[in-house]
Amino acid sequence: MxxxxxxxxxxxxxxxxxxxxxxxxxxxxxxxxxxPETPPLIDLMGHMGRYRIELADPASPLRTTFFSFRxxxxxxxxxxxxxxxxxxxxxxxxxxxxxxxxxxxxxxxxxxxxxxxxxxxxxxxxxxxxxxxxxxxxxxxxxxxxxxxxxxxxxxxxxxxxxxxxxxxxxxxxxxxxxxxxxxxxxxxxxxxxxxxxxxxxxxxxxxxxxxxxxxxxxxxxxxxxxxxxxxxxxxxxxxxxxxxxxxxxxxxxxxxxxxxxxxxxxxxxxxxxxxxxxxxxxxxxxxxxxxxxxxxxxxxxxxxxxxxxxxxxxxxxxxxxxxxxxxxxxxxxxxxxxxxxxxxxxxxxxxxxxxxxxxxxxxxxxxERIDRLHAEQLRAIEHIKPDSRVFVMVELRCLSAWDSSRMEHLGAMAIVRRGAFVNGQWTAAGAQLLTIKYAPAKGFAEDPTQILRPGRCRSRRATRYPDKLFSLPHNAFDYVWLIDMPRRKWLAFEGLTPVWNGGERGILYRVTGPATAAIETPNGSETLSTR
Structure with a gap:
């Protein structure tokens, strides 16, 4: 043979x-x-967040407060x-x-x-x-x-x-x-x-x-x-x-x-x-x-x-x-x-x-081209995020078994790229990454996959849950909560979170304005918000 x-x-x-x-x-x-403005590949935007940290001024909050890159x-x-x-x-x-x-x-x-x-x-x-x-x-x-x-x-x-x-x-x-x-x-x-x-x-x-x-x-x-x-x-x-x-x-x-x-x-x-x-x-x-x-x-x-x-x-x-x-x-x-x-x-x-x-x-x-349009609609929220802010992201996703994907798992990392913000969702495998998270106030709300939300039928017992995760969110650790691709029917009025932008039918950005006490389980669709 x-x-x-x-x-x-x-x-x-x-x-x-x-x-x-x-x-x-x-x-x-x-x-x-x-x-496409940014290649619509699932993990790439998370990697781009790491590149932004890698290239950042060592004296910037990205390197002094939020992350360590070695x-x-x-x-x-x-x-x-x-x-x-x-x-x-x-x-x-x-x-x-x-x-x-x-x-x-x-x-x-x-x-x-x-x-x-x-x-x-x-x-x-x-x-x-x-x-x-x-x-x-x-x-x-x-x-x-x-x-x-x-x-x-x-x-x-x-x-x-x-x-x-x-x-x-x-x-x-x-x-x-x-x-x-x-x-x-x-x-x-x-x-x-x-x-x-x-x-x-x-x-x-x-x-x-x-x-x-x-x-x-x-x-x-x-x-x-x-x-x-x-x-x-x-x-x-x-x-x-x-x-x-x-x-x-x-x-x-x-x-x-x-x-x-x-x-x-x-x-x-x-x-x-x-x-x-x-x-x-x-x-x-x-x-x-x-x-x-x-x-x-x-x-x-x-x-x-x-x-x-x-x-x-x-x-x-x-x-x-x-x-x-x-x-x-x-x-x-x-x-x-x-x-x-x-x-x-x-x-x-x-x-x-x-x-x-x-x-x-x-x-x-x-x-x-289709995915790039969907991403662009959600990324308009970044215009309302101030530089050097701290953002907690949750992304509405389908089950992994679904053939198609919105590819938004790491879309929130674009706030790192464009605003120098702290965003949860970076990978932290010891010895396999050059980046570590050192922002202690966000412990338990910082690393991948805290940003991922999947339907109950396909998520693990330890997976992030909405809105449960927001009930225990340390408000002193974050300036914004960004719910990416979240449908309007799930938008809630949270105590201490003020809506500042929404995507019309999907996606909403909250500004943290006070301590968390409870959530009012009603859609918050009546307020006039920016949809740019």
Whole structure:
């Protein structure tokens, strides 16, 4: 198995794998993110709050009173580092937007580069993989993760190219610093690069007729330039990050994560799309008119094994296995090429693949524009928040099982970005974050997920509840209470809280004006409030 050399039959050449088209496919990957003021990704706005704290004047209340930020060498620093020069040139919000816009382009470029190195030319099946640049982990806003995975694909393409050219010394010299940089961006990207590079080296030795044991030994030695981050990982893990692995082999969730690889907004469209990709992969496995790159097939198999073996929580990061699911699908598609030499059939497959890519980009563009409008309506509340204020946020959300999402979990952090305010909801995992919360008066009302409200049927027993949480709110610790996307029927007249803004039908901002005693359980819709 995997011994014979991959047939030296390149995919048929034509306009569909010309350089101008490949460059265009990379550029259009950014289209869905052009119009939204802020990329509408679930966690991204929480990260932007952290970037604002990172860049703040050390003498500002953000750093002296509310938060503590201390640089440390952790394997999750991609945009945290990039935003330093980008914000100096473009400002924080535009700088983040430009970086995030670049991530799908980097990912598409990496996919096309890998496909070209595996097959000699880009085969049409690779175009069906391109929509995975906007996979569910990207929609969640796992920014450093998806950046590192896009870079990992580009670096693997470079690894394969240098291997094909026989430039082994240059490869070793380049990948020592490149591997270190990728590890610092995010540990996942480095681990995946090491895994797929190992797969390619094992298969290269197998093609010479070597048995499995010598091939595996050779693969390990060949990947030594990627090993230095292991030293950094030992140092990191010997610090504060000592636990945080949980939820192993939850099979039902793993299947749902696979089905959610292209999850965006419309369940019917998204599930049809992923089943289409599953069907193509099935044709590849059965060799139904397709051939497989053995290097790509081994890489896909190793990623699948890693996906199965990963827990849901790894190194204090949630959804570790879910993050890898789209890349298993992606790698399987990149390993495939048509068996036929027919120009007509190949051209039809290419047109269908490109059409699928453009269709998915269109769906994403429309959804992002819709979410951006909803976010803009709620963000008008920030105009009524004074700089350096203290804001307690609660966000009305649907159950996690709902396919669609308002993506407002961390919308309140934009008050940190635009007003330098203290806002609850930042992550505080020991050793996994550069930021800690030091504003003692807000204890118990400060960290994630105190801002999240979900329906009773799907929330945990310890989850934040409304209006119960506001009954015990320490009024001396906050200046405002911001109920994001809260429907009008739930607006209440709280003693000590004065409404100063509402969003018409959803969302209301209160100013803290006195001590809390009780809540009057009636809608507070009669007062004239700003709805700007």
């Amino acid at each position: 995997f011994r014979r050399r991959t047939p030296a039959v390149e995919p048929v050449a034509g306009w569909w794998n010309s350089r101008w088209l490949l460059a265009l496919l990379v550029l259009v990957a950014a289209v869905p993110l052009i119009l 640089w440390a060498l952790i394997a999750n620093l991609g945009i945290d580092l990039l935003i330093v020069p980008m914000s100096a040139i473009f400002g924080l919000e535009l700088g983040v937007k430009l970086i995030v816009m670049a991530i799908p382009m980097i990912t598409v470029a990496g996919m096309l580069g890998v496909a070209r190195e595996l097959h000699g030319r880009v085969p049409p099946f690779a175009y069906f993989a391109l929509p995975l640049a906007y996979s569910y982990p990207f929609q969640w806003g796992f920014a450093n993760f998806v950046l590192s995975m896009g870079l990992a694909l580009c670096l693997w393409a470079l690894w394969l190219r240098l291997t094909r050219l026989g430039r082994f010394r240059l490869r070793a010299a380049l990948f020592v610093p490149l591997g270190m940089a990728l590890y610092i961006c995010h540990i996942f990207g480095w681990a995946v690069l090491a895994l797929v590079a190992f797969a390619s080296e094992v298969q290269r030795r197998r093609e010479t007729g070597a048995d499995w044991i010598p091939s595996i030994w050779h693969g390990g030695w060949a990947c030594l330039p990627l090993a230095p981050p292991l030293i950094l990982m030992v140092l990191w893990r010997s610090g504060d990050v000592k636990g945080g692995n949980a939820d192993w082999f939850y099979w039902r969730a793993k299947w749902v994560y696979m089905l959610s690889a292209l999850r965006n907004h419309d369940r019917t469209i998204d599930t049809f799309s992923i089943w289409l990709l599953f069907g193509l992969i099935g044709a590849g496995v059965l060799r139904a008119g397709t051939r497989l790159s053995r290097t790509g097939a081994i890489a896909a198999l190793l990623l699948l094994i890693a996906y199965i073996g990963l827990p849901r929580i790894l190194l204090s990061s949630a959804y570790a296995d879910m993050r890898l699911a789209p890349y298993v699908v992606m790698m399987a598609l990149l390993a495939m090429a048509p068996r036929t030499s027919s120009r007509t059939i190949t051209q039809v497959l290419a047109v269908l693949g490109i059409a699928f890519y453009l269709f998915r980009l269109g769906v994403t563009t429309v959804n992002f």
